[in-house]
Amino acid sequence: MASQVWRIRTRGALAPLVTVKRTIYSTVKTHYDAVIIGGGHNGLVAAAYLQKGGLKTVVLERRHVLGGAAVSEEIIPGFHFSRCSYLLSLLRPHIYRDLELKKHGMKVYMRDPHAFTPMLEDVVGGLPPRSLLLGSRLDMNQMEISKFSKKDAKAYPEFIAHLDNLAEAIHPLLDSPPVDIAGLTEGGFWRRIAALRSATPLIQCGLKLGKNIPDFYEIITAPIMKILNRWFESEPLRATLATDAVIGAMTSPNSPGSGYVLLHHVMGELEKEKGAWGYVEGGMGGVSKAIANSARSHGADIFTEMDVHQVLVASDGSAKGVVLKDGTEIHSRVVLSNATPHVTFKTLTPQSALSPSFIKAVDQIDYTSPVTKINVAVDKLPNFLAAPTPDGKPGPHHQCSIHLNCESVEVLQMAYNDCLEGRPSSRPMLEMTIPSVLDPTLAPPGCHVVSLFSQFTPYSLEGGRAWTEQDRESYADSAFSWIEQYAPGFKSSIVGKDVLTPPDLERIFGLTGGNIFHGAMSLDQLYLARPLPFMSDYRSPIKGLYLCGSGSHPGGGVMGSPGWNAALAAMADLKRG
Structure with a gap:
């Protein structure tokens, strides 16, 4: 297959590349406080925060290289590629600061x-x-746009400011779990109090939006062309903006909900510059390497070529660790899966430990790519x-x-x-x-x-x-x-x-279905419904098993928020006992 064999012209001939390296930093132990399945960037973020929180943590990565989709590989001699993910913008600023990623080598x-x-x-x-x-530079942008429409050139700064306001209002939702609806409606007194606190980010979002709430509702539900047609008349500008509304998604500019995909791609920041995107030195694996270095600096163990076969489920129905493909058992108090919901619950979890209705719901998650x-x-x-x-x-x-x-x-x-x-x-x-x-x-x-x-x-x-x-x-x-x-x-x-x-x-x-987001970023699979309407707080039906990948809130992109939020949920549960 083309994805397995890579060749380069060498003095007129074609020569194959076969190089695989494995680095062992320590020996895997049989007991940890936390096991992370998968060394993608979210799993590494979760590991860093869990280890910083005092939990002895191990990351087990199936491949020979860390990073998941945020990975660098020399797939052709002398050429180093960001093989899957290829740009950085969405990584949350507080994660960048907390984990001291610049200190740990990220440029x-x-x-x-x-x-x-x-x-x-x-x-x-x-x-x-x-x-x-x-x-x-807005003045240069206006000069470029005016080649196609002077009217559009005049409207562009206002449109960008409007989009920035909508995107910035979402930020409180990215760094917190969704509202605990069950706690609000069914919990006891103290859980209801805690659930009320979980609504704070949503309230903050609403306050930031203010009079723009109707505009926000429209952009997350409407086809992006409905909005772009109202703002602009020139085809090249509309099409250029529309590409960010469909990138990575099985949707068209005329499909309802495509507006949210655009919003998702403009809500990041890089080096304190809103909406900026950049290249990581050495490729996107540089992000994962820096996060891994941070986690290791606090004492986390990280291994490649450690293929998890199954989550170990105790007789009381709780997760107690994992078993590797070679039969090695690694026991832990909690397990966090950086895999997709499908892989986590259909491949890694014993089906007898899950209800038929839950398995059926997992089967309905859309991974179209x-x-x-x-x-x-x-x-x-x-x-x-x-x-x-x-x-x-x-x-x-x-x-x-x-x-x-x-x-x-x-x-x-x-x-x-x-x-x-x-x-x-x-x-x-x-x-x-x-x-x-x-x-x-x-x-x-x-x-x-x-x-x-x-x-x-x-x-x-x-x-x-x-x-x-x-x-x-x-x-x-x-x-x-x-x-x-x-x-x-x-x-x-x-x-x-x-x-x-x-x-x-x-x-x-x-990536189930080849979906880079671990599941479609459609409205029926976001916030309270990511990955499922009754499982949006990173906790699975199996006590002690959590989702920390992009299949959980707030979704895809090299963001780190799912890993951060899942780590906080696991630590809170362990603290409560």
Whole structure:
């Protein structure tokens, strides 16, 4: 499979890469206070806080490398890729500070400008095709937008301020569990008091929104185009903004609820800059490595190539540890799973310990994913017709999220429609990033790593057929051919690639359905209903077993909040006894 074998041209030949390293920091013990299943960033965050809280904690990662989806891998000799997740913004600031991630080695390259949308259009009078370049300077953004609409250029600052206000109001909800509805309605006196406290973040959110509550309700329920059409008239601007409303989600700009996906992608901050996105030095594994270093500094044990087979459930129905694939038992007071809800409850938990109604509910969680990630090694920078750089040196646009096949909403909708019919999009939506433009550690001199986050591709092809190697090659070639139209010479610059379809993302990273968010970020699977309406406080039906991954509130992205919130829930329960 393309995702298993990687090759690079070497003096005219193709040579395979086979390198696997394992690092052992200590010997795994048989007893801990807390066991974390999975070394993704949320599991590592949970481990750091549990260990800081005085609980002896161990992280057990199935793969040979830490990070889950936030991982760096040298999949082609000399080229280091953020193989799955590829940008940082949503990591909560208090986690960044508490765990001293900068001290523990995390370095971020800020991007400005941050978005580049070139057009495919006939050259007029010798001029290059038009493009849209957006960054942190509103005056420059307005100048760029005015190439398409002066009216839109005038409205843009107000729209961004409006979106920022809505996104900022959500922040209190990110760092707290959802409201304890059961405690409010069924609990005793003291639980009701505690449940009332759990409503504080929701109240804070409402107060921050104030008169904007109707606008907030609309953006989380409406198709994003209903909102964008009210603000703007130019197609390139609307389409560029719409891409953030569908990225990673099996939805179209005209689907209800797509507005929330946009909000989710603008509610982060980086280096105190709201809405900013950046590249982590060494790739996204640099985030996971820094969190792991922080956890280890407090005494946590972290192991790779430790494949958990099952959660151990005691006769009283509580979790008492885990058993590894080799039969080794590791006992603990609590178990936190960084796996998806499906993997946690359908694979890792004994089915006899769960009720049939709960198992049925778990089966209904939506993991539909439209994403195929293509990692590409190139021996020169793409040279875009819309912003030519004939000298081969990076231009400002090379550091951006480069939106290809995104100049009109109609193109996005057609790509979505193809996928609904079981076909990879014939004109896929492509978000290209080239982090090596800012981070020289990722590729050999003069070469670059290119990340293609592509949509829309189905999990199964027409008739339920599984992807073949030929299907992967055909889809990748189609994507490369589209890039070639924007940047002639791109195809000849390719020296290696790694094609990860939804089934590949599931197999390699444990992402059920290939869904990068551990479950769709639709309204029926958010806040009080994430992952299920009766299980939104990280606690599972099995006492002592918690969810700490993105399948729990507040959802996907390299955020850390699920790990933080789950760790607090586990520590609170242990304190109460």
